[in-house]
Structure formats: C-alpha cells, structure tokens
Amino acid sequence: MATINLLNEEQIKQAILRDLNLQDAPQSVQEQTIVKITEMALKQLMIAVLEKLNESDAQELVRMQENGASQEKLTAFVKSKIPDFDSMAQQTMQKFKEDFKKTVTDVK
Numbered sequence: 001m002a003t004i005n006l007l008n009e010e011q012i013k014q015a016i017l018r019d020l021n022l023q024d025a026p027q028s029v030q031e032q033t034i035v036k037i038t039e040m041a042l043k044q045l046m047i048a049v050l051e052k053l054n055e056s057d058a059q060e061l062v063r064m065q066e067n068g069a070s071q072e073k074l075t076a077f078v079k080s081k082i083p084d085f086d087s088m089a090q091q092t093m094q095k096f097k098e099d100f101k102k103t104v105t106d107v108k
Helices: 009-019 027-052 055-066 071-081 085-107
Strands: none
Touching: 009 027, 009 085, 027 055, 027 085, 055 071, 071 085
16 A cells, blocks of 8 residues: 655654653564554555545556555645645544554553
8 A cells, every 4th residue: 555654754753652652662662663553554544545535546546556656646646636635644643543542551
C-alpha cells in the first residue's frame, strides 16, 4: 500500500515513544516498536484514503504505487481527489492514536 507522509518522521517517533513511555527502553525495542506502530497507522490512513476514492481512482492510486511513483506524486494525486485530505488524515491519525493508547492502557 502507498504511504503518505504527514508529519516529520522524527516528530512521529518521539510522540510514539513518549505516549508509550518507551524513551528509556533499549534502542532495538524502540526501533521495532516504531516500525510496527508506524505501519499500522499508515495502513489505517490508506484504508481511509481508499474508502474516500471512487473505484477507478483507488485503482489508479494502487497502480501508481505499484509502478514506483514518488511519494510526492502519490500525495499530489490523493490531494487532487480528496480536497480535505489533510484534515481527513489528521482525524484518521488522531483516532488511530486514541484507539492505540486505549488498547495499551487496557492491556496494562
């Protein structure tokens, strides 16, 4: 699936580590956690994007990604098809963060 970068990568990492209280965990644990959570968040965003696109636009986005389109081209395509993409993306990521924090809290 295509990924669409919304925030500075370092900001995302620091927020995840802070929210999970992993700042003092070994570097390997931090890196593994960051990779897994980022993948999950981006999958949620991609699902939200695909749900907003009509079938032909969704197929075009997948085709572009499979053909190695740059991140900039993928983002430009999505923004041209979903005018409120930035707002939608922020809402999707906020919901993911809240759901994830709730899951972590429930597990503790």
